[in-house]
Amino acid sequence: MGCMQSVTKLRLFASPDERRMLFATMERYNAACNAVSPVAFSEREFSNIGLQKRLYRHVRETFGLSAQMTLLAIRKVAGSYRSTREAIKEQNKVLAALSKPRKSLTELSFQEHGAICYDARVLSLGQNRVSIWTLDGRIKLRYSKPAYFPAVATIKQTDLVYQDGAFWLYATVETPDVEPAEPSEYLGVDLGVVNIATTSDGTTFSSEATEMVRQRYGRLRGVLQKTGTRSAKRRLRKIAGRERRFKIDTNHVISKQIICAAQGTKRGIALEDLKGILLRTTVMKGQRERHHKWAFHQLRTFIEYKARRAGVRVQVISGAYTSQQCSACRFVHPGNRPNQAAFRCLACGHTENADINAAKNIAARAAVNRPIAVCSLDTGGEVESQACKEHGATYGIMPPTSVGGS
Ligand SMILES: [Zn+2]
Known part of the structure; x- marks a missing residue:
């Protein structure tokens, strides 16, 4: 059995004093990141170990962060460069395909209230309180726990984020795989x-x-x-x-x-x-x-x-007739498709992008958990009788009054 990673957002409750401590810590941490970034960029050194060897002592002495916080600042810079480089690589594949100019990596800078990426040594999540490292020592803060917070979870990493005037923890939790529940939609x-x-x-x-x-x-x-x-x-x-x-x-x-x-x-x-x-x-x-x-x-x-x-x-x-069926009233007819891109229902007049209409039919068929929900004995059209023979199912659809005797 494997594991699943997900991110849970927890709100922290901090007094004005505690907020000041968190801001000061964020500012110092991101200042350290901004000292690491130009070196990482000019030397194209994006590995944690390489940057630590090169800059650990300097950053630790200059910014007065704890040993662990120093390592975390260096890791944030290295990780940001690696993920930015990956993202640019992906974008460039598309740009090249469209014969457009490629993008290149530029030096990253970190905002003073950018996230702090904590790990378990400097942040621990208790039942009701989180203990978190700041420049003024550890502080314990209350947090709001969402109802769906998994009971059996291992916290991999926690980011402290300042957003919408409040402090939040983005906790990356790992939970063992579960048998997927039967969804209703x-x-x-x-x-x-x-x-x-x-x-x-x-x-x-x-x-x-x-x-x-x-x-x-x-x-x-x-x-x-x-x-x-x-x-x-x-x-x-x-x-x-x-x-x-x-x-x-x-x-x-x-x-x-x-x-x-x-x-x-x-x-x-x-x-x-x-x-x-x-x-x-x-x-x-x-x-x-x-x-x-x-x-x-x-x-x-x-x-x-x-x-x-x-x-x-x-x-x-069953994918039969998903493109000819109306997602609003379930009426099936080849004439519902005036052209490749459009859908216009002959029975109820519903119009929609043809692909979106088909996707809605696919969703609806899965939700009722039946192989197919089309058939009309009344209209007697070729499509309807085929569908009927193939799937042996008869379901109520809109009366074919507005079809005009087809
Ligand atoms: Zn319709």
């Missing part, structure tokens, strides 16, 4: 061609960047294949790897955001089965089709394993 995810993923909340992830990368590499590949020299073959292998890594990164980013959206609202994630996806991708040919099938498959896999790790339930529903 789901976040529906529609996988598509123009938009690689669309959620029932209306968030859209465009496949524009990956598609541009694919086309650009496709053209380059054509040229190199014609050339056929040894160096051309070497370049071919190189660009294949680069393209693959770009797609993997994109899918990691998308899946992570989808998991966060579901987890933050205690919902499950609903996906359609592969049949529904294939129904919509068979219109594509060749490279493009292979690319999209591959991307779908990988994104699904990422969502599933990340959800499991985060304790979020995933439900796969």
Whole structure:
């Protein structure tokens, strides 16, 4: 069994005197960070150990912090540079794909009331009070504990943050994996061609960047294949790897955001089965089709394993007619789709972005936990009778009065 990390926000109650102590400590700590930062930047030294060796004594003597607080200030600088560098690397992949200028790392500076990253040696969380190191010695403060604060939790790190006129602790707690609870609501995810993923909340992830990368590499590949020299073959292998890594990164980013959206609202994630996806991708040919099938498959896999790790339930529903069904009244008809991007219900007049409508259907089907909720014996249209035969289910839908005798 693995572990799950989450961040819990606790409010601290501090008297005016205690607030002054916390501010003074924050200011001194961030001043130390600002002394470390230029050295780290000019020497491109972002490892904790390397910076400690280089600066520990100097920082300790100059700023009068405790040994542990000195180490924590150095670690904050090193960690900030490492995560900023990672973020820039990710951004540059997208910028390169769009042929836009890249960003580069610049020297970081730390605000005087920026967070202090405490660890267990300088901050301990008791049942009702937190004991916290300041320049004036340790102080004990009351804090508000949210109802969902996990009982079995190991605190990894705690950041002291000044925000909205109050002091807060952002505690990173580690809890053992739990069997995901049966959620009553789901976040529906529609996988598509123009938009690689669309959620029932209306968030859209465009496949524009990956598609541009694919086309650009496709053209380059054509040229190199014609050339056929040894160096051309070497370049071919190189660009294949680069393209693959770009797609993997994109899918990691998308899946992570989808998991966060579901987890933050205690919902499950609903996906359609592969049949529904294939129904919509068979219109594509060749490279493009292979690319999209591959991307779908990988994104699904990422969502599933990340959800499991985060304790979020995933439900796969029948993907039949999710794009032709009205998410408002459940009426199914091919005519509900005037074009690829739009949805307009012939029965109730509901209009919506087609992908968001489909994602809502996916969410609704998972919530009722039934394979499919479409069928009308009255309308007798081809789609409806197919759906009926396939799934053997009959559910009430809007009477087909406004359909006009179809
Ligand atoms: Zn409708």
